Amino acid sequence: MESFYDNVSKESLIYLGVALLVLVILYWGTSIILKRLGKNPKYLLPKSAFKRLAFPLILIFISVLLRMKALRDIFGLEDAEYWFKKASAVLFIFAMAWVMIALIKIIKKTVIQHYDVGAADNLKARKVYTQFTILERIFIFIIVLLGIGFMLMSFEEIREVGISIFASAGVAGIIIGFSAQQFIGTILAGIQIAIAQPIKLDDVVIVEGEWGRIEEITLTYVVVGIWDKRRLIVPTPYFINQPFQNWTKTSSELMGTIFLYVDYKVPFDKIREEQTRILKNTDLWNGKVDVVQVTDTKPNYVEIRSLVSAKDSPTAWDLRVHVREKLIVYLQENYPESIARTTRLSVEHKNDFNEK
16 A cells, blocks of 8 residues: 555656646746747837736646646645635636736737827827727726636536526616616727727817816726816716817817907008018927918907917917917007007097197
């Protein structure tokens, strides 16, 4: 009998040693492949790729060892086969979910590292970053949900309880379904934003009369950073169901509008020349749009609309302020009589009339 147990122990040790050797070789080979891919310019994986995958890969290898009969024989735990297999299954599901989440994060980091969100013309970068950020959260949510489901379904007792609960909870399920309509609608709106992209990260928007930038997009809400440092939290369905302004939907460039109300005596060509001179002497202008038009006439004044362009909305605001101020100063210094008044009768004429 003793020789039999000795033979079993020797065989078990051999099997376990071979298994450990194979797992070490696989782990070592995986690390070499990932590190080489990280150095290859064709792939350019992030340096942290192997660090993200190392621990869940170790857990997968441990889950494989737990299923080996040799391990139980060595520790004399033949009767605990059921618990070893269940622990192995749960650990394997947990580790695989971890690996999938890590791979998603690696793919996202690999893709977005080629796009600079901080650049002046960052429309494409913001599109890619928005899509990957939202889709990453969706996939992680699904992976976690499926992982928990597979873990629970690996236990027959829990599976039977779950089936009996679902079989006897038809009415409750319908009630919960109706109650969860809004939540499901919110999740679907988040997915729709990721695909259709009515908004992107760093977009300039006007929501509920507030000017701000999109700071964060989640599955259920969007954070809008208001210009005065406040934060507006908006449910994602708002951007699907409600009208709003998006100043940077197709480009970060923006046109600014300036209105001047002047007298009929104003020389329009001189204003056009002055505006061109002002724009050429400032770095705020992107050199594209320089237009002065008479857009309306009233009994006491003429409405002039000036159009200028800038690389983005903050610069466009500064450019509008700058051009408006310079044009007013120009009129004050060169054509003061062209400034609009409530009446066309000057003060000097009034005094002459009173003297008479």
